[in-house]
Amino acid sequence: MFEVGFSELLLVGLVALLVFGPERLPSLARTAGLWIGRGRRFLSTVKADIEQELKAEELKRIIREQQLNNPLHDLIEDTGKSLRDARQQAEAALKPLAASTTPASAALSEPAKAGDPKVVGGAPAASPGEAGTETPAKPAQ
Secondary structure (H helix, E strand, O other), X not given: OOOOOHHHHHHHHHHHHHHHHHHHHHHHHHXXXXXXXXXXXXXXXXXXXXXXXXXXXXXXXXXXXXXXXXXXXXXXXXXXXXXXXXXHHHHHHHHHHHHHHHHHHHHHHOOOOXXXXXXXXOEEOOOOOOOOOOOOOOOOX
């Protein structure tokens, strides 16, 4: 770009003084200053808008990259797979156990018969040999 030194500004000021005269030169300088200020504000606003758009594009690019390379998403998928595998293993381990306990659970689900000596109050009665089920006899008074 071209450079304007002090001698060039002095020459422009002298020519303006000769062309416009001393009465109109102050108002002309004020008007020129206002227009230059408006131009600078306009350019700074445009510059700020461009920078803001560039930053927004950069953030969008970063967000896209993060979504593509999201380790948290991979971790959640791996954890879900591990939980499904553990559930399948647990169900496979419980299948033989469930098959062996089916007759006992069927017997418990049948209604109690009134004449059945093994049932007391709707629950199976404890046999005399079971530990911790005997009640001590009360002494007579």
